[in-house]
Amino acid sequence: MSVSLKEIADQGQFDAFENPGPLTHGLPAMAYTDADFFQLEQEKLFPDSWMCVAYAHDLPKTGDVSPVEVAGRPILLVRNADGDIGAFQNVCRHRCMKLVDAPKNVGKLLKCPYHAWSYDLLGKLRSAPHFGGIDNQTPENFNFDDHGLVPVPCGTWGHWVFVNLNGNAGALSDHVAPLANRLNGVDLSDLKLVGVLDFGEVDTNWKFLMENFIEPYHVPVVHSSTTDQPLADHYVVNDGTCLGSAVDIDRAEGVEGRAGSLNVSSRYLTLFPNFVLGRYFPDQLGVHVNLPVASGKTRQYRAIYKTDGVEPCEQEGQALKKLWWDVHKEDHEMCERLQQGRASAVAAEGGVLSPCWEISVRRFQELVFNAVQ
Template sequence: MTQENIAVYPPDLTLIECPEPTQESNDVEVIHLDDYRQTGLPAAAYTSAHYLQRERETVFSHYWVFVGLASDVPNPGDVLPAEVAGMPIALVRDRAGTLRAFHNICSHRGLQLVNAPCNVQGNLRCPYHSWTYKLDGQLKSTPHFGGYYQDSYDGFDRTAKGLKPIRCEQWLDLVFVNIAGDAPPLEEYLQPVIERWATYDLQQLRREPREVGLTCKANWKLAIENFSESYHLTWVHPALNSCSRMEDHFRFEVGDIHVGQGSLLYKSGVIEGRSLPTFANLEAHHKDTVAEYVTVFPNLMLGVHPDYFLVFSVNPLSHDTTRERMSFYFVGDAAMTPENQALRHLPIDLWQDTNDEDIEMIERLQQGRYSPRFDGGCFSPELEQAVYRFQQMVAQAIGE
């Protein structure tokens, strides 16, 4: 990103300093206590619409951003409206089965082209003036645009008025977009995660129909920060802490921009002596005990367990309102039988209860940032490294 792309940073949104980390092991980046005397992001990072606009121009434009699930647009002609930080996007499955992303606006007057999921039998048609587009984005017709019964006029360049494409790539069932088109290949971006979880055959995953979704009155970053630390488990999540205690958690490295933590204690759900299928080829102790969680910068949180996979995303609707979505995948066709539905719903129920407990804390964190005495807070050097690192990534992305 060149200096020309960066607007002058306002003085009231001071960035935190970025100390050089020291590497003391092959697995864990250790940031010393002195570094944690730095404050975190200022209150305006959570309460300012201007700050969110800067995030739209940088964080949500120049990085790979999770936008949806490919299985939501499974068939040729399927169209799904989506948003990235308020920017309207359309996911389109074209006639050849290729998944594409476009800015969800008509090239004529900027009308939102699609406002609900649909399957298009012919072409995408703007309901305002009936401009139509092929599913590959080409402009097909512009009725009366040159005058009554004249679809064109001399000098009108139809080829330049197609839908505006967005770079779009897929990993597993997860769809990512790169608005600015300047990120590295998605596989390279996700390589640390892919390598970390190479033991798991993620191709076995099958999507569960039931999801968890909600809207909370808090900035999107607070949801990410909450997911990235286990410090609060003892006091906020008594049920979760009884099966995966704060002290059972550990942190690990997943490249330069993603952060990870795991739990050494995980218990699969059991009903009448039955439990769900687990990933093959996991060592016995790993199969029974370990769960790991990765925050993929900026807006995606993933969790791998011996018997299921969690996809947890956030999307800012405004500077103080966030939409959360949790999707779940289980291991193999056998897990998806009607007989196993109750078993599949056990972890979903636990995540829903846990998230409900988190929401109150996140919304109160948001309220606290309206205090003139909030100074960025401070961080536990052992338990909140991931939060500090995530805030550093945001600060660097928008202004350094």
């Protein structure tokens, strides 16, 4: 049953957030800790959005299938014979069994393990053995065309797979445009995958991982071992649903970019709600898939790409993986501690946001707040 924010929030809980005084407050603690608030996001925010749920390289071959949970629903990704990735409700049309529970290659047909109904890679029902009796697949009133897998709007941009559960989010190309426009000079069809870092489940709310990526305020403090960029070189990106920050090293006097570190000109960009892309000049891109699991848990994995069209050597790949593993562990520790801080009454009103460095965080939180109304 659907809940509303009014039903689950205590009287006045969002007052400080909604009515900024001289300083703006963040979202109250319950937005990060409360199971009902997470349920509200599962019902209203995630289904209404283009959620990035996988990398295209997760399904490299025709017949590859991969289950993913989106907003608590079982969804199935399928690479079809045209080379496209489609999405379906991961549910058999016979008795509604979850069809696929682990990534695999199914060849040309996807067979339900219960009574062997089979679907092709476009979701069409191809076989329902003995459904009407021995050797009878089509009892009266049963039409194969009415019992195919239920499609879910799905699209691929670059190497990244998005789904929009309720089909209300508009065209994917429009959704990605504000970020795509900031990638001039990058040929997304020629990215070289360096490696994937699988962080598993991080003990924090998905919003903390996003907010952390969006603001530059923490960078010189948390990542002091990998960068000496002064905060002054950073600026905030606050462009509708494309939020983040950036740093232009060549604006800083006497500071040179240093390949293999964070000391390079960078773009830290997101698309609301869960897509994260970092561009590190001259030739690197990183993309995170953040999958909200529960109010205090988020599954995260990250792909590292080269943008110069050159396959990275083993040594370079290992160095980049080590750099990014260490950097993200620093961020995860902060995000887990943000989550822990939410158990304190002090966090009830969400702390205060910098009017300079965290205006994009504020915008992100407003998008969340609006989406759960």
